[in-house]
Amino acid sequence: MAGSGTAHLRSDDQRALTVENLVVEFPVSGGTVHAVSDLSIDLLPRETLGILGESGCGKSSAGRALMQLPSPTSGNVRLGDVELTGLKPKAMREARAKMQMIMQDPVSALNPRRKVKDLVAEGLEIWGFSGEDRAKFIDDLLRSVGLDPDVVRDRRPHELSGGQCQRVCIARSLAMDPDVLICDEPVSSLDVSVQAQVLNLLEETRERYDLSMIFIAHDVAVVKNISDRVMVMYLGKTCEVIPSDGMENKALHPYTKLLLTSVPSASDAAAAPSGPVKAVELPSPLNPPSGCRFRTRCPLATEQCAAEEPQLREMRPGQFVACHNVEA
Ligand SMILES: Nc1ncnc2c1ncn2[C@@H]1O[C@H](COP(=O)(O)OP(=O)(O)OP(=O)(O)O)[C@@H](O)[C@H]1O
Numbered sequence: 186m187a188g189s190g191t192a193h194l195r196s197d198d199q200r201a202l203t204v205e206n207l208v209v210e211f212p213v214s215g216g217t218v219h220a221v222s223d224l225s226i227d228l229l230p231r232e233t234l235g236i237l238g239e240s241g242c243g244k245s246s247a248g249r250a251l252m253q254l255p256s257p258t259s260g261n262v263r264l265g266d267v268e269l270t271g272l273k274p275k276a277m278r279e280a281r282a283k284m285q286m287i288m289q290d291p292v293s294a295l296n297p298r299r300k301v302k303d304l305v306a307e308g309l310e311i312w313g314f315s316g317e318d319r320a321k322f323i324d325d326l327l328r329s330v331g332l333d334p335d336v337v338r339d340r341r342p343h344e345l346s347g348g349q350c351q352r353v354c355i356a357r358s359l360a361m362d363p364d365v366l367i368c369d370e371p372v373s374s375l376d377v378s379v380q381a382q383v384l385n386l387l388e389e390t391r392e393r394y395d396l397s398m399i400f401i402a403h404d405v406a407v408v409k410n411i412s413d414r415v416m417v418m419y420l421g422k423t424c425e426v427i428p429s430d431g432m433e434n435k436a437l438h439p440y441t442k443l444l445l446t447s448v449p450s451a452s453d454a455a456a457a458p459s460g461p462v463k464a465v466e467l468p469s470p471l472n473p474p475s476g477c478r479f480r481t482r483c484p485l486a487t488e489q490c491a492a493e494e495p496q497l498r499e500m501r502p503g504q505f506v507a508c509h510n511v512e513a
Pocket residue numbers: 211213218219220238239240241242243244245246247403470
């Protein structure tokens with residue numbers, strides 16, 4: 186489907202991030218946009234979770250809600266042991282420093298009037314850094330993201346390339362010594378030649394700084410390569426949670442299979458949905474289909490799918506699928 190449930194949450198008590206029943210809705214004229222509907226996530230230390238889905242399925246809304254920017258309509262977000270929902274502003278700023286977000290468009294994420302050294306230092310007041318210590322700290326961070334401090338520290342964003350701007354954004358996040366990094370389509374606005382460099386940098390950064398990462402994208406190949414586990418979203422709901430290793434052959438949900446058929450290297454035989462996918466317009470998040478939200482495009486849909494929302498079920502170890510009609 187596109188269904189709900191928490192069966193995929195692991196019992197580990199050492200979680201970097203726990204999200205339960207996240208709902209994000211936007212009141213608009215004519216109704217309510219159901220951007221994220223009952224999403225649950227757990228992230229272990231040093232793990233990367235990919236979130237994959239088509240444009241408009243709620244990936245960025247979910248990422249921003251984790252950051253409490255703005256807070257979700259309902260649901261719980263726990264960073265380590267700290268429940269973020271409902272914290273007072275000062276406590277929220279301190280707790281949130283441990284979770285940083287890298288945006289899709291690095292140029293607009295940076296204040297055009299500020300110099301690189303000030304952009305990287307933006308959050309540092311919390312730690313009370315000043316003087317030479319701070320200058321050295323910033324130079325070290327710039328070096329660690331592959332920028333030469335002597336060249337870039339006094340430049341403003343318009344004097345940098347898109348890839349350099351994204352490196353500055355990564356340095357700025359690292360300045361806060363985060364535990365969790367949320368990357369929202371961090372390479373999709375970059376030149377293809379620079380995408381691989383920034384992806385490699387994120388991977389190296391995750392290892393060097395012991396980060397846990399949520400990596401949001403609509404590009405299956407990118408998400409698969411960088412993630413340990415992948416969560417597939419459709420219209421605000423979860424379809425499947427699957428280990429990335431071999432997912433092109435193991436995917437079970439018809440929507441995951443549909444996404445995989447768009448990857449040239451995926452095995453077509455295993456990946457093709459078992460029937461023609463209905464070519465219908467994407468349903469509106471203002472009025473999502475009843476039951477399984479994917480049913481209007483699903484080759485396997487039955488009456489049960491309209492009546493009953495499928496819950497995530499474990500089909501194979503570590504692989505959870507919300508669909509009434511697939512078997513392992
Ligand atoms: N502030 C808002 N007010 C009203 N609707 C919104 C708002 N922000 C997002 N939406 C709607 O919520 C849905 C999910 O949007 P979101 O940006 O989270 O999708 P996405 O998966 O990140 O898409 P993309 O891949 O294009 O970035 C969309 O239908 C979008 O139009």
